[in-house]
Amino acid sequence: MTAHTFENITLLVTHYNRSSSLERLLSAMKMHGLGFAGIIVSDDGSSQEHFQKLTDLAAVYNFTLVGTEVNGGLGYNINKGQDAVKTPFTLYVQEDFIPSGRFATVLADSVALFNADQDLDLVRYFANFRFPYMKNFKKGFSKLLVPIFALDYHKIYAYSDNPHLRRSTFFEKFGRYREGLTGDRTEYYMCISFIKNKGKAVLYNGFKTLFKHVNTPSERSTMRRESWRSHDNPVLAFVRNAYRQVRYNYDILFKLTLISALYY
Structure with missing residues (x-):
């Protein structure tokens, strides 16, 4: 196996009560x-059992453990982890993902993209769905376009918490993650900030091939969502999509300045 050492990248992993997934x-x-x-590894106040395993794993994998005594939520966990990064680039991955053998080559290509384009903010590797507005780029990536007046509300997800590489100066342009909110709301406000501040992102075309998202029965996702947000009932799905279509586009068109003034 060829070794690939990226001296300009720090791997940042957020963790909460899923130490086996992290391992x-x-x-x-x-x-x-x-x-x-x-x-x-930025831990968000895991139980003693998991925290003890984290300390054991730190000795094996030589990582820096950034812990806390009180669970502060996703935004707080990412913020304190990012604050500890000293390299130019941050590879952000949540603990329940697994990279494929092809990822090393794509990661090297990603660094080349950043070096060639100083305006590039985010290189994404995983998505749950195809982004609605894309333009073929290079090295197997596509640019993510955010036309303000385009109707598909999924355009808001140019930013995503799924695995990505970013400049470690990310906060300087987009602000810190909102704290004290659910994970979904934290991600939503960063999506808004990314659009407001004209973020530039690319997504790997084979976005289902580089990482696998795994939730085992013993370590299921710790994200909790209201049932209406994910229920597959056709009526609920229609109402949910209609609501998002109106709300997300309204926020993009009219609330970007207000949200920025209040929260960043």
Whole structure:
């Protein structure tokens, strides 16, 4: 296995009560020969059982553990983890993802994209659906376009918490993550900020091939959503999509300045 060490990248992993998932992620990174300038695991107040395993894993995988005594939510967890990064680039991955063997090559291509374009803010590797407005770019990536007057509300997800590489100066342009909110709302406000501040992102065309999202029965997702947000009932799905179509486009068109003034 060829080793790939990225001295200008820190791997940032957010974690909460899923230490076996974290071990699986780090083991896969090592198996694929991926090395970084450093690894930071930002823990959000896991139980004693999981925290003890984190300390054991830190000795094996040589990562820096950034913990807290009180669960502060996703925004707080990402913020304190990002604050500890010292390299030019941050590879952000949540603990329940597994990279494929092809990822090392794509990651090297990503650094080349950043070096060639100083305006590029985000290189994304995973998505749950195809972004509605894309333009073919290079090295297997497509640019994500955000036409303000286009109707498909999914355009708001040019930014995503799914695995991505970003400049470690990300906060300087887009602000810190909102704290004290649910994970979904935290991500939503960063999506708004990304659009407001004219974020530039690309998505790997094979966005289902580089990472696998795994939730095992013993370590299911800790994200809790109201049932109406994900229920597959046709009537609820129609109402949900209609609401998002109106609300998201309204926020993009009319609330970007207000949200910025209030929260950033």
